Amino acid sequence: MGRFLLGRLSIMALTVLCLTFVVFYLTNLPPSLEKMAKTQVNTRMSDAEVAAWLDQNGYAQPLLVRYGEWLGALPGWRADSTSGPPAGKCLRPKMPANEAPQFCGVLQGDFGYSTVFRGSVNDIIATRLSLTGWLMLCVMVVMVPLALIIGVLAGMREGSPLDRILSTVSIATTAVPEYVSGVVFIAVFASSAGGLQWFKGSAATAMDSITFENFTLPVATMALYGMGYIARMTRASMAEVMTSQYIRTAHLKGLSFSAVVLKHALRNALIAPFTVIMLQFPWLLTGVVIVESLFNYKGFGWTLVQAANNNDIDLLLACSTIAVLIVLLTQIISDIGYVYLNPRLRLR
Secondary structure, eight states, rough: HHHHHHHHHHHHHHHHHOOOOOOHHHHHHHHHHHHHHHHHOTTTTOOOHHHHHHHHHTTOHHHHHHHHHHTTTSSSOOGGGSSSSSBBBTTTTTTGGOOOOOSGGGTTTTOHHHHTTTTEHHHHHHHHHHHHHHHHHHHHHHHHHHHHHHHHHHHTTTTTTTHHHHHHHHHHHSSSSSHHHHHHHHHHHHHHHSSSSSSOOOOOOGTTOHHHHHHHHHHHHHHHHHHHHHHHHHHHHHHHHHHHHHHHHHHHHTTHHHIIIIIIIIIHHHHHHHHHHHTTTHHHHHHHHHHHHHHHSSSSHHHHHHHHTTTTTHHHHHHHHHHHHHHHHHHHHHHHHHHHTTTTTTOO
């Protein structure tokens, strides 16, 4: 197990390094830097003024040097204070120049400064990620139990009318993307045109206080889409287990159908869906981009969209890095959990 974890962590570190470099390269292309300069100063800047601003703010350095500064492996860029006010990558607004650290990057736990929100990226990510965390938690609490129940009921008696009905429902929910079901939910349940307005079409107030009225629609939108995939996987696993030899032996011993399902079939049938459930976390992290924008819930996904639209390089890099880390960590947890659920597998 130790060698397995060490190998996976090494691969994870290499993957994060490669992916962050790709994102860093794409966000630091000349058109992106030019757009950022004009956004920060003046949209009518000339090419010479843009080049001077980029040089003054450290963006004219080689790409690998700036990537090393962002990582914190190289000293942060510092401007010559004799040619103007003190400036540098590690110097924050209202910070004395002599207090600026020499290294300020990801390795030091510093993701930089947001040019759009005018604040520390660390604080912005912590706030927005906590909001998204509550949304993801509510979605998992609703989605996973319902999906498992539907999958188990459908797989207990393969080919029965109940199986066909539940399988059809599962396929239908998976076929409808979030941006379609979200719009339908808003039109049906949050519109006052029909005289009934049961829920709010905006989740903006949920950032201060989560209520059943303002949080139901975004949770239902995400849970409905992911629920069908888990239910179908559970149904397939349950149907396979119910045809196993030890299940037939349990029937021959005279055990009741409920006892066979609960004591013998259920645990083995949940091994495969466990991996699928763990993989829902990366999907939820990307799915919130649509749902949060649709319901005006300013969490991690909404922040990612704002960073991309406004070319906020540091914030966009931080969001990308956090997303990659969450995806890789959930995969490691999924592999470890699968081994413990299935004793026939052993890691050496």
